[in-house]
Amino acid sequence: MTKLFxxxxxxxxxxxxxxxxxxxxxxxxxxxxxxxxxxRRMLTFCSFDYLGLAAHPQIQSALQEGAAxxxxxxxxxxxxxxxxxxxxxxxxRLAAMQSPHLECARAVYFGTGYMANLAVLSGxxxxxxxxxxxxxxxxxxxxxxxxxxxxxRCKVSIYPHADLNALEALLKNSNAKTKIVAxxxxxxxxxxxxxxxxxxxxxxxxxxWLVVDDAHGFGVLGDGAGIxxxxxxxxxxxxxxxxxxxxxxxxxxxxxxxxxxxxxxxQKARPYIYTTASPPALAHALLTSLDIICSAEGTQRxxxxxxxxxxxxSQFKSLTGDLSGLSLMASDTQIQPxxxxxxxxxxxxxxxxxxxxxxxxxxxxxxxPVGTARLRISLxxxxxxxxxxxxxxxxHGLQKKAA
Ligand SMILES: *Cc1c(COP(=O)(O)O)cnc(C)c1O
Numbered sequence: 001m002t003k004l005f006x007x008x009x010x011x012x013x014x015x016x017x018x019x020x021x022x023x024x025x026x027x028x029x030x031x032x033x034x035x036x037x038x039x040r041r042m043l044t045f046c047s048f049d050y051l052g053l054a055a056h057p058q059i060q061s062a063l064q065e066g067a068a069x070x071x072x073x074x075x076x077x078x079x080x081x082x083x084x085x086x087x088x089x090x091x092x093r094l095a096a097m098q099s100p101h102l103e104c105a106r107a108v109y110f111g112t113g114y115m116a117n118l119a120v121l122s123g124x125x126x127x128x129x130x131x132x133x134x135x136x137x138x139x140x141x142x143x144x145x146x147x148x149x150x151x152x153r154c155k156v157s158i159y160p161h162a163d164l165n166a167l168e169a170l171l172k173n174s175n176a177k178t179k180i181v182a183x184x185x186x187x188x189x190x191x192x193x194x195x196x197x198x199x200x201x202x203x204x205x206x207x208x209w210l211v212v213d214d215a216h217g218f219g220v221l222g223d224g225a226g227i228x229x230x231x232x233x234x235x236x237x238x239x240x241x242x243x244x245x246x247x248x249x250x251x252x253x254x255x256x257x258x259x260x261x262x263x264x265x266x267q268k269a270r271p272y273i274y275t276t277a278s279p280p281a282l283a284h285a286l287l288t289s290l291d292i293i294c295s296a297e298g299t300q301r302x303x304x305x306x307x308x309x310x311x312x313x314s315q316f317k318s319l320t321g322d323l324s325g326l327s328l329m330a331s332d333t334q335i336q337p338x339x340x341x342x343x344x345x346x347x348x349x350x351x352x353x354x355x356x357x358x359x360x361x362x363x364x365x366x367x368x369p370v371g372t373a374r375l376r377i378s379l380x381x382x383x384x385x386x387x388x389x390x391x392x393x394x395x396h397g398l399q400k401k402a403a
Contacts, residue, residue: 019343020364030055031249033382037359043387044359045377050220050334051293051301052382053249059288063250066284074277079266082277090283091254093290094242098256101228103236106259108266111278113215113243113253114144115271120211120239120255121148121182123269128178130154136170136208138162138183140190143367145182145213151271161187164198171206179208185227186216189368189376191331193217196231203237211239216335219247220302224293248289251282301381305334308379308388312336315392326395337363338375338395346373349398356394 015021029036031054035044053059066086074082087109094107110116125133133154137145139161149156155176159167171179181203183194196212203210214226219242222229226242236258243253255265265272292298309332316328329337340346343364350362353375364373377391 019347025359033380033384033387035359040357042354042357042359043390045379045383045391046359046361047380048216048246048378049249049382050216050247050305050378050380051249051298052380053219053247053289053292053301056249056289056292058292059249059285062288063281063285066279066281069284070280072279072281074280076277077273077275078277079273084277084280084283086280086283086287087277090286090290093287094254095256097225097290097294098228098240100225101234102238102240102257103234104259105256106262107254107256108262108272109278109283110253110255110272111275112251113213113241113245114147115275116241116243116253116255117142117144117148117213118151118271119148119265119269120241121145121180122151122153122271123265124180124209124211124239124261125152125154125178126268127264128176132177134174134176134179136167136174136179136181138194140184140187141182142184142188142213142215145184145211149182162192162195164195164202167199168202168206171202171208174206179203179206180211181208182211183213184216185212185214186221186333186335188216188335189363189374190329190337191216191333191335192329193221193227193230193333196227197233200233200235200237204235208237209239210235210237211241213241215241215243215246215253216333218242218244219293219298220305220334224298224302244286244289248286248293250286250289252278252286305379305381308381308383308385309334309336311385311388312377312379312392315389316395319392319396334379336377336379338377340373340375341371343373346375350375352398353394356397358391358394360391 025037027035027037031047031049034041076082091107091109095105099105130153135149135156137149137158157170186193200210217227221227239257241255245251327339346362353360360375363376
């Protein structure tokens with residue numbers, strides 16, 4: 001073996017040693033509460049398909065209609081010839097949804113949320129000159145915001161989780177001309193909602209942009225419009241990012257902000273400019289997804305999801321009592337993590353649940369801090385109350401075996 005390959009092999013061996021090797025399971029059915037994996041039907045609590053739209057028949061038909069209207073590939077980036085009327089219509093709908101919360105709202109659609117966050121942070125940083133810009137990034141932010149801050153090539157300060165005093169001190173002491181605060185709306189590994197009204201007040205006081213990543217709030221919170229509606233916020237400092245592959249059930253993401261901010265991103269953000277536009281048929285399908293999110297059916301799905309969250313939390317308490325070594329986080333959202341601690345134990349618990357026919361992901365470092373490995377349970381409107389009960393009794397079973 002050459003030196004190059006030895007390094008890779010050592011790296012892989014180190015992952016095994018620390019129980020950090022990840023494996024991809026191959027599924028062979030649509031995303032739903034029950035999923036076929038390795039030829040077996042599993043009850044799953046892994047996906048971010050929070051409203052159960054990922055296999056919705058009307059959205060599937062819309063995708064077929066979109067393919068008939070626009071074909072498959074867009075053929076080029078948005079600034080060359082890849083920007084279709086379907087993308088344009090989608091952006092207008094998304095802007096209208098956020099318009100109560102922004103001044104002169106406009107939206108731009110991206111192929112993924114990862115790219116949207118790279119574009120927003122690098123693009124905003126370029127507006128004031130990278131040397132005169134500082135990004136204030138919340139400790140638990142998603143990897144895409146962290147990478148966006150790296151691509152921005154400016155000073156980056158991390159503030160502790162939900163620590164408003166620390167954030168204020170950083171903002172007060174900063175000499176940067178352009179200040180950007182970046183935070184998840186709902187923290188993806190904890191399910192906790194950021195104290196957004198207070199963060200926004202600081203951003204207005206210290207003249208900073210507030211970039212909110214609402215990957216887990218869009219479609220769910222605020223009657224589907226997301227976290228800005230949830231808190232009833234409105235500000236010209238807000239730059240809102242929502243994803244469309246989670247609750248919206250399809251793919252992609254968008255940024256909504258003041259029209260001049262969006263125009264700047266379109267002109268300057270490299271992750272927007274130098275990539276082929278995603279298929280117009282997806283944007284066409286998303287129009288139907290948004291119709292459903294904003295309809296009585298969407299309201300019903302959110303109400304059902306909420307009832308499952310309440311059921312899970314209350315029955316977890318009464319069924320399992322105070323589980324030794326296992327605790328739920330103080331989350332009121334559809335993300336309900338069960339903190340275990342050690343990687344190996346988390347893996348073992350996940351494996352035992354899997355044997356029992358229940359698929360829950362084990363989340364380990366570096367996705368979460370060392371010593372806080374967890375089973376991240378994601379609830380969806382696709383689940384039934386009986387399926388939540390099955391999960392609870394399987395968790396109970398784990399405990400009996402452990403005792
Ligand atoms: C999933 C996620 C993203 C990335 O969105 P994709 O569309 O999956 O690329 C960004 N931020 C958060 C908080 C996420 O959970």
